[in-house]
Amino acid sequence: MKDDKPTSFDIAFRAGVSQSTVSRALRNSPLVNLETRLKVQQIARELNYKVDKNASSLRSQQTKTIALLLCEDHGTGNSLINPFFLSMLGSITRATASRGFDLLISFQQFSEDWHADYEDANRADGIIFLGYGDYETFVKKLTYLTEVGAHFITWGPVLEGQPGVSIGCDNFNSAYSAAQHLLSLGRKNIAFLGDVSEHSPEFSDRYRGFCKALQEAGIEVNPKLQVAAETSEEEGYKATLSLLQRRLPFDAIFGASDLIAIGAMKALEEAGMHIPKDVAVMGFDDIPMASYTYPPLSTVQQDTLLAGELLVENLLLLVDGERPESMLLPAKLIVRGSCGANPVKK
Amino acid sequence: MKDDKPTSFDIAFRAGVSQSTVSRALRNSPLVNLETRLKVQQIARELNYKVDKNASSLRSQQTKTIALLLCEDHGTGNSLINPFFLSMLGSITRATASRGFDLLISFQQFSEDWHADYEDANRADGIIFLGYGDYETFVKKLTYLTEVGAHFITWGPVLEGQPGVSIGCDNFNSAYSAAQHLLSLGRKNIAFLGDVSEHSPEFSDRYRGFCKALQEAGIEVNPKLQVAAETSEEEGYKATLSLLQRRLPFDAIFGASDLIAIGAMKALEEAGMHIPKDVAVMGFDDIPMASYTYPPLSTVQQDTLLAGELLVENLLLLVDGERPESMLLPAKLIVRGSCGANPVKK
DNA sequence: TCCCTTATTGCATAAATATGCAAAACAACA
DNA sequence: TGTTGTTTTGCATATTTATGCAATAAGGGA
Numbered sequence: 001m002k003d004d005k006p007t008s009f010d011i012a013f014r015a016g017v018s019q020s021t022v023s024r025a026l027r028n029s030p031l032v033n034l035e036t037r038l039k040v041q042q043i044a045r046e047l048n049y050k051v052d053k054n055a056s057s058l059r060s061q062q063t064k065t066i067a068l069l070l071c072e073d074h075g076t077g078n079s080l081i082n083p084f085f086l087s088m089l090g091s092i093t094r095a096t097a098s099r100g101f102d103l104l105i106s107f108q109q110f111s112e113d114w115h116a117d118y119e120d121a122n123r124a125d126g127i128i129f130l131g132y133g134d135y136e137t138f139v140k141k142l143t144y145l146t147e148v149g150a151h152f153i154t155w156g157p158v159l160e161g162q163p164g165v166s167i168g169c170d171n172f173n174s175a176y177s178a179a180q181h182l183l184s185l186g187r188k189n190i191a192f193l194g195d196v197s198e199h200s201p202e203f204s205d206r207y208r209g210f211c212k213a214l215q216e217a218g219i220e221v222n223p224k225l226q227v228a229a230e231t232s233e234e235e236g237y238k239a240t241l242s243l244l245q246r247r248l249p250f251d252a253i254f255g256a257s258d259l260i261a262i263g264a265m266k267a268l269e270e271a272g273m274h275i276p277k278d279v280a281v282m283g284f285d286d287i288p289m290a291s292y293t294y295p296p297l298s299t300v301q302q303d304t305l306l307a308g309e310l311l312v313e314n315l316l317l318l319v320d321g322e323r324p325e326s327m328l329l330p331a332k333l334i335v336r337g338s339c340g341a342n343p344v345k346k
Numbered sequence: 347m348k349d350d351k352p353t354s355f356d357i358a359f360r361a362g363v364s365q366s367t368v369s370r371a372l373r374n375s376p377l378v379n380l381e382t383r384l385k386v387q388q389i390a391r392e393l394n395y396k397v398d399k400n401a402s403s404l405r406s407q408q409t410k411t412i413a414l415l416l417c418e419d420h421g422t423g424n425s426l427i428n429p430f431f432l433s434m435l436g437s438i439t440r441a442t443a444s445r446g447f448d449l450l451i452s453f454q455q456f457s458e459d460w461h462a463d464y465e466d467a468n469r470a471d472g473i474i475f476l477g478y479g480d481y482e483t484f485v486k487k488l489t490y491l492t493e494v495g496a497h498f499i500t501w502g503p504v505l506e507g508q509p510g511v512s513i514g515c516d517n518f519n520s521a522y523s524a525a526q527h528l529l530s531l532g533r534k535n536i537a538f539l540g541d542v543s544e545h546s547p548e549f550s551d552r553y554r555g556f557c558k559a560l561q562e563a564g565i566e567v568n569p570k571l572q573v574a575a576e577t578s579e580e581e582g583y584k585a586t587l588s589l590l591q592r593r594l595p596f597d598a599i600f601g602a603s604d605l606i607a608i609g610a611m612k613a614l615e616e617a618g619m620h621i622p623k624d625v626a627v628m629g630f631d632d633i634p635m636a637s638y639t640y641p642p643l644s645t646v647q648q649d650t651l652l653a654g655e656l657l658v659e660n661l662l663l664l665v666d667g668e669r670p671e672s673m674l675l676p677a678k679l680i681v682r683g684s685c686g687a688n689p690v691k692k
Numbered sequence: 693t694c695c696c697t698t699a700t701t702g703c704a705t706a707a708a709t710a711t712g713c714a715a716a717a718c719a720a721c722a
Numbered sequence: 723t724g725t726t727g728t729t730t731t732g733c734a735t736a737t738t739t740a741t742g743c744a745a746t747a748a749g750g751g752a
Contacts, residue, residue: 017732020732032731
């Protein structure tokens with residue numbers, strides 16, 4: 001159908017220079033005379049020439065590619081992807097592209113040896129991890145990755161002594177503010193839905209911030225008002241049912257994530273309770289659907305745009321041999337209808 | 347920190363065989379003795395050896411990689427990604443991984459020369475296009491891609507004479523059924539929100555199916571009840587406002603997409619109209635948030651899982667030199683609360 | 693024992709680029 | 723004109739793997 005793809009030798013021949021000069025000219029090296037450079041580039045354009053990525057990567061030993069590994073929490077196989085991660089995905093894609101890098105993505109389970117598959121195989125210069133499943137397993141993995149000298153960055157918890165560089169949300173302070181907000185609206189018996197074991201350090205941080213707000217308001221934290229739940233609507237739904245069975249009075253629910261909060265809203269609605277009159281609801285993440293629930297979900301918004309930028313930027317620093325610091329990003333309280341601060345139109 | 351990455355020569359040396367044998371053994375070629383094969387594989391495992399992807403691709407001229415190009419409709423830059431495409435993304439990722447292929451993704455605008463960037467540069471064996479922006483531009487692009495012999499498949503409209511292989515939803519029949527459903531519930535003045543120009547062939551198909559249902563029910567199609575809108579909540583919102591201004595009676599809205607329908611619901615609510623009592627609403631796509639609106643949105647569900655599988659499968663056929671047929675996938679009506687068929691709990 | 697198959701292995705090379713080093717071209721200056 | 727310095731170019735090679743072809747080993751029949 002069409003002739004073979006032109007190589008740098010073809011360009012060289014056409015331009016009457018050597019292949020080396022072509023290679024340099026196309027990368028705009030100041031080593032080659034401006035005139036020659038333009039001529040070569042012109043010919044390359046005419047022939048529709050593109051540098052062969054494989055040859056280039058092989059020779060230069062850098063791929064200009066980043067791998068994004070999305071670890072589904074406790075991998076349920078074909079379940080929905082956490083919408084929050086999808087927002088991150090969007091911003092990471094843009095940040096990557098704007099730096100001239102390609103993005104390789106994978107949704108496999110964390111059990112695989114990703115470092116080997118991507119970095120050792122010379123497929124990617126570095127890896128971004130999104131999500132982590134069980135924290136202990138995750139840390140083991142990070143330790144291993146650090147030992148073998150992998151270049152990676154993670155989004156998620158930023159704990160003392162955690163190997164590698166991480167960027168995450170300031171869960172503690174954000175949850176603290178959100179809880180304060182509920183308290184300021186007169187809610188006194190606030191339930192917390194989310195796993196707070198060592199397996200979920202982010203949720204634990206949110207819970208600690210939540211508790212601090214209660215304590216400062218002179219309210220004793222009732223552990224019976226905390227119900228474990230992972231990030232999914234079903235878990236939030238079930239946790240709420242279990243909460244209802246405890247027959248303890250509560251006038252607000254703080255979901256450790258929006259999905260949990262949304263599941264809770266479904267359960268409350270089915271139980272005939274009115275949101276926010278009977279029970280105020282607060283989420284965390286601000287996933288797109290948060291503003292479409294009824295009533296719209298008040299929540300804590302993470303700046304995914306900034307997060308994506310920082311992840312990519314710092315990963316590339318890491319690849320360049322620098323040693324960026326882990327950091328926590330502030331989040332913003334978004335007040336909608338579910339917490340009772342705004343009038344709910346019917 | 348650690349010694350250099352082992353190459354196939356290192357394995358060969360350790361195993362006392364030649365590099366060729368290592369290469370064959372690792373790919374499980376029957377040309378090499380089973381015993382030798384196992385020994386080589388064992389040593390490779392011990393040394394943590396991974397085949398260099400670039401060298402391998404360079405030599406074999408196939409990348410085992412697929413590029414997924416997501417074209418945002420009329421590229422609004424930093425806007426949200428269409429949630430429907432994100433569902434597709436999930437299934438495409440899985441389908442790709444299960445075949446041992448990598449997935450390269452990009453969200454750039456359609457104006458770039460993607461074929462050149464990906465296939466010519468030997469980065470990917472084939473391309474999947476998701477979304478297309480303006481249809482005319484899209485077709486020009488497809489024509490070009492066909493001419494240069496690119497391997498690609500598109501998700502979207504499947505029109506007569508359209509270059510290349512496409513997989514899409516049976517928009518006509520699905521919209522026909524959905525409209526029939528609204529009619530069966532006694533709605534007579536149904537508005538249609540969505541661009542039905544030649545720029546949006548999918549919406550046009552949906553509109554044609556919609557019209558057919560009306561006509562069969564003996565209802566004349568009123569063009570004033572059709573308002574243009576692209577896929578976004580804002581457009582749906584604005585289209586509804588514009589519809590309201592026309593002061594025509596209507597008792598149902600059929601949104602050409604869920605986002606449009608959701609925007610419409612917001613506008614109706616603000617106008618003090620009750621859904622579904624005053625106005626029934628029907629969407630199209632079944633994006634995740636459709637079941638979380640109030641009332642939950644009735645819609646047409648596209649089988650994204652199947653779609654992803656088929657896209658990948660047929661693209662690989664194409665890469666192998668076969669010539670798969672374009673096809674339309676049936677969709678399923680999902681009846682929730684917004685169309686008035688189910689009782690809406692308050 | 694010799695010859696012919698069949699099963700295994702190794703040799704040599706090609707895939708396309710990037711880059712260290714040497715060479716050439718050129719100007720400038722004495 | 724010779725020398726020195728700068729700019730520009732080309733040579734040669736390295737990157738790592740896959741594979742056509744030749745070579746060797748092993749096995750079997752006469």
